[in-house]
Amino acid sequence: MDGLRRATAILFTETYSSVSNYNLIVVSMFVLLGNIASEAGYSRALYDAAHAWIGRFRGGLASASVIGCAAFSAVSGSSVTTAVTIGRVALPEMKRYGYASGLATGSIAAGGTLGFLIPPSTGFVIYAILTEESIGRLFMAGILPGLLMSILFIAAIWIVTLRDPSKGPRGEAVPFFERFGLLLKAAPLLGMVLVSIGGIYLGVFTPVEASGIGAGLAILLALGTGKLNRFAFTSAVADTVKTSAMLYMIVVGANVLNPFLAITDIPLALSEMLTHFGLGPYGTLVLILLSYVVLGKFLDGLAMLIVTIPIYYPVILGLGFDPIWFGVIAVIVIEMGMITPPVGLNVFVVRGVAGDVPLTTVFSGVLPFLLAMIATLLLIILIPGIALWIPNSMFD
Numbered sequence: 432m433d434g435l436r437r438a439t440a441i442l443f444t445e446t447y448s449s450v451s452n453y454n455l456i457v458v459s460m461f462v463l464l465g466n467i468a469s470e471a472g473y474s475r476a477l478y479d480a481a482h483a484w485i486g487r488f489r490g491g492l493a494s495a496s497v498i499g500c501a502a503f504s505a506v507s508g509s510s511v512t513t514a515v516t517i518g519r520v521a522l523p524e525m526k527r528y529g530y531a532s533g534l535a536t537g538s539i540a541a542g543g544t545l546g547f548l549i550p551p552s553t554g555f556v557i558y559a560i561l562t563e564e565s566i567g568r569l570f571m572a573g574i575l576p577g578l579l580m581s582i583l584f585i586a587a588i589w590i591v592t593l594r595d596p597s598k599g600p601r602g603e604a605v606p607f608f609e610r611f612g613l614l615l616k617a618a619p620l621l622g623m624v625l626v627s628i629g630g631i632y633l634g635v636f637t638p639v640e641a642s643g644i645g646a647g648l649a650i651l652l653a654l655g656t657g658k659l660n661r662f663a664f665t666s667a668v669a670d671t672v673k674t675s676a677m678l679y680m681i682v683v684g685a686n687v688l689n690p691f692l693a694i695t696d697i698p699l700a701l702s703e704m705l706t707h708f709g710l711g712p713y714g715t716l717v718l719i720l721l722s723y724v725v726l727g728k729f730l731d732g733l734a735m736l737i738v739t740i741p742i743y744y745p746v747i748l749g750l751g752f753d754p755i756w757f758g759v760i761a762v763i764v765i766e767m768g769m770i771t772p773p774v775g776l777n778v779f780v781v782r783g784v785a786g787d788v789p790l791t792t793v794f795s796g797v798l799p800f801l802l803a804m805i806a807t808l809l810l811i812i813l814i815p816g817i818a819l820w821i822p823n824s825m826f827d
Contacts, residue, residue, distance in 0.1 A: 433694055445683065449683045449686045456643070458556050469516050471656075474517060474620075477621075478496070478499040479616070480617040485498070487605070490592035492602055493599055497588070500514070502620070504545040510766070510776075515543075518784040528600055530598065530600070533598075544766040545580065548759075551642065560685075562758070564758065571632060571821040579811075587800055627641045632821070684737060692741050723735060735765050753819060767805070
């Protein structure tokens with residue numbers, strides 16, 4: 432539309448400026464942190480600790496899986512990594528105790544989506560780069576919504592097992608001292624979470640510095656305790672390079688797309704069209720969220736962010752909504768797409784880990800958790816402070 436020379440120049444300049452973006456280090460370092468934690472067995476320690484404390488309750492193992500996913504999300508930043516890592520540990524345990532396949536796989540698939548919301552979220556990093564918003568504020572905005580969603584997931588498990596106790600039998604009671612000992616084994620990973628996220632909140636270091644400190648602590652601790660050999664370390668680094676390369680290519684594509692949207696005036700045309708409908712701010716917001724639900728049936732989360740944010744972001748600003756708040760809303764709706772058919776990436780991942788569980792069983796198992804996600808979304812729309820209180824308190 433603007434000539435081959437201009438297009439070639441944009442391709443070269445945007446590619447270089449994208450991959451040389453200092454803020455992208457956050458993605459690579461937190462991915463490395465998650466991979467090191469997985470290789471060193473810290474994810475197993477998280478689940479074992481949660482299992483010991485709440486496994487004796489009805490549906491306790493499924494609830495422990497959600498807690499394990501929430502905690503591991505705080506170091507991995509990836510929904511797929513979280514679902515695979517916790518799924519490999521938790522699914523055999525739930526199968527051993529006779530849990531219904533739908534509840535077992537559904538809790539892992541839904542719990543894994545927390546990796547896209549609880550900081551350090553890859554989704555927030557991409558959103559921040561696309562909109563030039565603060566990564567730190569977005570990370571802080573995801574904390575309370577992530578905890579709220581975790582609680583509602585556990586409530587969904589409680590309701591399912593209340594209606595049919597056979598779906599989530601009680602586990603064995605663990606003595607107090609043994610429970611405390613298992614919690615101590617999980618302390619290293621929990622400590623890394625507190626140092627990384629707490630340091631950002633207190634202003635001790637930036638998100639980029641926090642990612643490097645977290646990854647460095649994970650490597651030193653794993654090597655110092657003998658939980659990481661050369662082969663495991665090499666594997667973790669190789670996986671990090673692969674994931675980083677994929678995400679960098681996505682960012683390059685997004686930055687090449689932005690000039691195209693500017694030339695075509697698509698965002699302006701869409702804004703005028705939405706305004707012409709006369710739906711008002713919240714009516715327009717509902718229309719945008721419904722479009723995410725439809726797109727979620729065909730696209731994965733990062734693809735949705737890249738395609739839609741350059742278009743919707745100016746509209747959201749024009750309607751007077753807080754861009755940090757909308758970032759949380761968008762990420763939650765995209766999370767819903769991760770567990771809904773026909774794409775449902777997390778469902779397919781958990782199906783692969785579970786092995787013999789039919790895909791339809793996994794999709795039916797995530798339905799209660801999908802309702803919990805909708806409840807979380809409505810609460811944050813009605814009470815924006817759930818997302819904005821922590822980031823606003825950092826600067827007030």
